[in-house]
Amino acid sequence: MRTVVPTALEQALTSAVDAARPWAATPPGARAHALETVAGALDAHSDELVPLALAETHLPSARLRGELARTTFQLRLLADRLRSGLLDDVRIDHADPDWPMGPRPDLRRTLVPLGPVVVFAASNFPFAFSVAGGDTASALAAGCPVVVKAHPGHPGLSRLTARVVTDALEAAGAPEGVFGLVEGLEAGVAAVQDPRVRAVGFTGSLRGGRHLFDLTSARPDPIPFYGELGSTNPVVVTPAAWRERAEAVAAGLAASFTLGAGQFCTNPGVVLVPDVPGLLEALPPVSGARMLTPGLAEGFVRALDALAGEPGVEVARRADGTAYDAPGAAVLTTHGDVALARPEILSAECFGPSTLLVGYRDREQLLQLVDALGGQLTATVQAGDDDALARELVPLLAEHAGRVVWNDWPTGVTVSDAQHHGGPYPASTASTTTSVGTAAVARFLRPVAFQGLPDDALPARLRDDADGPRLVDGRRVGDVGGPRS
Amino acid sequence: MRTVVPTALEQALTSAVDAARPWAATPPGARAHALETVAGALDAHSDELVPLALAETHLPSARLRGELARTTFQLRLLADRLRSGLLDDVRIDHADPDWPMGPRPDLRRTLVPLGPVVVFAASNFPFAFSVAGGDTASALAAGCPVVVKAHPGHPGLSRLTARVVTDALEAAGAPEGVFGLVEGLEAGVAAVQDPRVRAVGFTGSLRGGRHLFDLTSARPDPIPFYGELGSTNPVVVTPAAWRERAEAVAAGLAASFTLGAGQFCTNPGVVLVPDVPGLLEALPPVSGARMLTPGLAEGFVRALDALAGEPGVEVARRADGTAYDAPGAAVLTTHGDVALARPEILSAECFGPSTLLVGYRDREQLLQLVDALGGQLTATVQAGDDDALARELVPLLAEHAGRVVWNDWPTGVTVSDAQHHGGPYPASTASTTTSVGTAAVARFLRPVAFQGLPDDALPARLRDDADGPRLVDGRRVGDVGGPRS
Numbered sequence: 001m002r003t004v005v006p007t008a009l010e011q012a013l014t015s016a017v018d019a020a021r022p023w024a025a026t027p028p029g030a031r032a033h034a035l036e037t038v039a040g041a042l043d044a045h046s047d048e049l050v051p052l053a054l055a056e057t058h059l060p061s062a063r064l065r066g067e068l069a070r071t072t073f074q075l076r077l078l079a080d081r082l083r084s085g086l087l088d089d090v091r092i093d094h095a096d097p098d099w100p101m102g103p104r105p106d107l108r109r110t111l112v113p114l115g116p117v118v119v120f121a122a123s124n125f126p127f128a129f130s131v132a133g134g135d136t137a138s139a140l141a142a143g144c145p146v147v148v149k150a151h152p153g154h155p156g157l158s159r160l161t162a163r164v165v166t167d168a169l170e171a172a173g174a175p176e177g178v179f180g181l182v183e184g185l186e187a188g189v190a191a192v193q194d195p196r197v198r199a200v201g202f203t204g205s206l207r208g209g210r211h212l213f214d215l216t217s218a219r220p221d222p223i224p225f226y227g228e229l230g231s232t233n234p235v236v237v238t239p240a241a242w243r244e245r246a247e248a249v250a251a252g253l254a255a256s257f258t259l260g261a262g263q264f265c266t267n268p269g270v271v272l273v274p275d276v277p278g279l280l281e282a283l284p285p286v287s288g289a290r291m292l293t294p295g296l297a298e299g300f301v302r303a304l305d306a307l308a309g310e311p312g313v314e315v316a317r318r319a320d321g322t323a324y325d326a327p328g329a330a331v332l333t334t335h336g337d338v339a340l341a342r343p344e345i346l347s348a349e350c351f352g353p354s355t356l357l358v359g360y361r362d363r364e365q366l367l368q369l370v371d372a373l374g375g376q377l378t379a380t381v382q383a384g385d386d387d388a389l390a391r392e393l394v395p396l397l398a399e400h401a402g403r404v405v406w407n408d409w410p411t412g413v414t415v416s417d418a419q420h421h422g423g424p425y426p427a428s429t430a431s432t433t434t435s436v437g438t439a440a441v442a443r444f445l446r447p448v449a450f451q452g453l454p455d456d457a458l459p460a461r462l463r464d465d466a467d468g469p470r471l472v473d474g475r476r477v478g479d480v481g482g483p484r485s
Numbered sequence: 486m487r488t489v490v491p492t493a494l495e496q497a498l499t500s501a502v503d504a505a506r507p508w509a510a511t512p513p514g515a516r517a518h519a520l521e522t523v524a525g526a527l528d529a530h531s532d533e534l535v536p537l538a539l540a541e542t543h544l545p546s547a548r549l550r551g552e553l554a555r556t557t558f559q560l561r562l563l564a565d566r567l568r569s570g571l572l573d574d575v576r577i578d579h580a581d582p583d584w585p586m587g588p589r590p591d592l593r594r595t596l597v598p599l600g601p602v603v604v605f606a607a608s609n610f611p612f613a614f615s616v617a618g619g620d621t622a623s624a625l626a627a628g629c630p631v632v633v634k635a636h637p638g639h640p641g642l643s644r645l646t647a648r649v650v651t652d653a654l655e656a657a658g659a660p661e662g663v664f665g666l667v668e669g670l671e672a673g674v675a676a677v678q679d680p681r682v683r684a685v686g687f688t689g690s691l692r693g694g695r696h697l698f699d700l701t702s703a704r705p706d707p708i709p710f711y712g713e714l715g716s717t718n719p720v721v722v723t724p725a726a727w728r729e730r731a732e733a734v735a736a737g738l739a740a741s742f743t744l745g746a747g748q749f750c751t752n753p754g755v756v757l758v759p760d761v762p763g764l765l766e767a768l769p770p771v772s773g774a775r776m777l778t779p780g781l782a783e784g785f786v787r788a789l790d791a792l793a794g795e796p797g798v799e800v801a802r803r804a805d806g807t808a809y810d811a812p813g814a815a816v817l818t819t820h821g822d823v824a825l826a827r828p829e830i831l832s833a834e835c836f837g838p839s840t841l842l843v844g845y846r847d848r849e850q851l852l853q854l855v856d857a858l859g860g861q862l863t864a865t866v867q868a869g870d871d872d873a874l875a876r877e878l879v880p881l882l883a884e885h886a887g888r889v890v891w892n893d894w895p896t897g898v899t900v901s902d903a904q905h906h907g908g909p910y911p912a913s914t915a916s917t918t919t920s921v922g923t924a925a926v927a928r929f930l931r932p933v934a935f936q937g938l939p940d941d942a943l944p945a946r947l948r949d950d951a952d953g954p955r956l957v958d959g960r961r962v963g964d965v966g967g968p969r970s
């Protein structure tokens with residue numbers, strides 16, 4: 001059953017549809033220029049944007065400035081990759097009368113944009129996963145118009161960011177309506193079901209995300225739903241690591257799970273530790289910080305209470321206070337026997353400053369626990385020197401996670417070509433794709449093969465005289481070329 | 486609600502799970518060897534396989550031999566690409582303290598197999614889209630165990646092919662249980678809901694495919710469903726093409742839509758032609774051929790009757806007979822005005838030897854009709870010399886189709902690196918992926934990024950001394966390397 005489309009959404013989608021064809025036809029160089037113009041405008045408005053973010057999210061100013069820098073860097077990196085042709089995935093098979101299965105026609109493949117994309121902004125990254133964040137940047141880079149559904153946690157910032165983005169795109173000559181902002185749950189629910197919308201990007205809760213996923217799957221024409229829904233980001237501390245550098249591991253863990261009041265999708269929420277005394281004692285004192293919204297704080301306390309109520313799970317430490325300002329950082333403990341009997345506690349995400357220490361008896365139990373991990377954004381191994389067990393764990397952890405981290409902590413997700421931010425469900429509803437890094441653009445593109453076209457009827461990047469990296473007759477040729485017009 | 490798992494499926498899935506880890510860990514060279522061994526065994530058994538296929542499908546022997554050659558070529562091509570490293574999508578970002586958004590750790594990304602895959606065989610390609618067809622070949626190449634759900638249209642052939650494949654894989658040293666065969670609708674329905682199954686490949690009807698897609702989407706942990714469900718493969722004949730070579734266009738169309746009794750997913754079912762007299766007269770006589778199964782023949786006649794019953798749609802020609810042996814090849818006609826008033830007739834697939842000619846009044850109406858096309862596997866333009874309109878149509882047709890064909894016919898789908906066989910729904914349930922060509926392997930792989938690992942803890946292909954094509958610090962380096970162990 002279709003929901004009634006709210007007026008603001010109707011306007012945004014009408015404009016997005018009008019902008020789709022001209023934006024898809026905009027050459028990569030001009031699209032790159034538009035992304036850079038947006039980045040420059042966000043930088044230029046940082047003195048308005050950051051204080052507004054500070055007032056609405058309570059995140060520290062330095063963190064917000066860093067996040068804004070990440071956001072503008074991301075736009076500029078995608079612009080660079082657009083110019084180099086890296087995002088086009090060009091493949092050319094020349095006509096071959098001797099192709100073993102029968103004569104082969106000339107076949108040239110590249111990617112075309114899916115069409116209007118709806119992006120759901122996240123609460124916890126008011127810049128980097130919000131109005132001008134990774135989903136928006138990659139959809140625009142792909143040549144798709146974007147309608148952002150603002151997160152209610154930072155409405156003023158969302159509107160100001162949207163104005164900066166809209167003005168910058170207009171100044172750069174992008175088609176009118178290529179970017180729009182809507183607000184409210186009703187608009188979001190209507191958007192994912194609207195026939196004009198061709199893909200959805202989402203970062204948020206498992207419950208909310210799954211509901212929207214179900215709506216998109218039930219459409220007469222299902223569309224891709226790229227949702228990042230949840231992860232407990234398990235950390236394995238090997239016996240060798242614990243022997244060799246217990247203090248550093250404990251300090252690193254405490255810093256990682258309380259960073260940003262634990263409000264990261266990569267927060268280390270489960271730690272498999274040798275069943276030896278000491279980790280708890282080695283942990284420095286932890287304390288919470290004001291969370292983003294009262295709703296998040298309530299949700300955290302509720303999830304923590306539920307986990308703490310599981311038989312066999314103990315609250316080892318919990319800071320006072322269950323209120324918005326001090327939601328009580330917590331360390332819980334349990335044993336491998338308990339977790340193996342009820343493996344769902346290994347996937348019970350408490351979105352906030354908490355972690356669950358799971359003591360394992362021996363290598364065999366550790367491997368059983370690793371097998372019981374659900375889908376994860378990250379999995380981390382804290383290894384010792386010449387640690388054979390740690391090496392054995394790497395491919396096993398890779399079965400469950402989109403990123404495997406070695407002697408570091410999962411919080412902190414760089415933006416680059418090799419980055420992958422995703423993983424088996426519920427880390428992602430589309431585990432073959434990433435929501436961070438330059439590969440994120442591919443989510444909003446689909447391949448088209450052109451068969452037997454005369455050179456001048458081909459898209460420019462597929463013509464004989466085009467440069468840029470490409471796969472020709474099965475061989476990679478052409479390093480990243482120069483700038484493209 | 487989970488379906489009860491039939492015994493044969495239970496055995497196949499248990500074995501597939503056991504095989505998943507050793508098969509994933511099998512080096513690309515050894516996996517390539519296994520695919521080649523399967524190809525060799527199929528060739529060696531062609532004198533048993535082809536007669537059995539002939540008896541069960543009524544397809545001509547030459548066609549079946551050609552299809553088997555395509556099937557074994559496909560396995561060998563994937564083996565070659567496995568050895569060259571082309572399928573690994575290796576990306577390496579070295580640690581960079583000066584990365585503009587903040588110091589970057591060493592990050593290396595490649596692809597890992599999803600796990601056990603269920604493949605639904607198609608009726609119309611007893612070799613190439615069946616037991617040892619494209620989905621099976623690409624899932625095995627990806628490192629995933631495969632359980633094929635046989636098509637009931639050729640049960641004996643399915644069993645013999647499965648035996649040949651199983652024996653060959655065993656001879657090549659592949660883990661036991663890496664390939665299995667199950668039969669029956671019940672097994673298929675249970676398989677797509679089974680928690681051990683990590684992806685599904687399907688080629689078949691819109692109705693059956695959509696039902697299975699809905700089941701996979703409703704799982705507690707949704708998995709990718711790669712379904713190729715339907716397409717009317719529109720052909721546009723421009724006025725210039727008609728003026729310059731009417732006879733050739735008419736002859737090509739007649740040959741294409743009756744090929745293989747019209748039982749191709751790329752059958753040209755809709756032809757947009759200038760609203761001038763003559764095309765019908767120019768068409769050579771067409772006749773049907775025995776179809777694959779009584780069920781397909783009945784479905785064809787039913788769909789054709791429904792389309793013929795639409796107001797404004799005329800039956801211009803229809804061969805006698807509605808029986809299995811002679812299902813009555815047909816040419817229907819209508820006008821652009823009718824199709825624009827009821828655009829669903831442009832998407833009404835009649836799986837069999839028929840086509841619908843839609844007369845368009847002028848360029849404006851043609852562009853409206855193109856906009857009204859649904860998702861398609863292919864779209865074809867029959868162009869004249871220096872045909873500006875044909876060039877204008879290329880990007881518009883690419884909005885609807887996965888492959889755009891110029892002055893050729895859509896039937897005939899080569900297997901190569903640049904091939905794309907997919908398109909917006911219902912052509913595919915996953916329009917960003919292809920079911921034909923070497924890119925089909927990526928459907929069964931997901932990326933994993935490895936952060937900060939010592940060289941000897943990395944997967945072999947990500948180590949410093951590995952060869953093969955790769956993206957390093959944003960630049961494509963390393964042409965296709967030599968054979969890999």
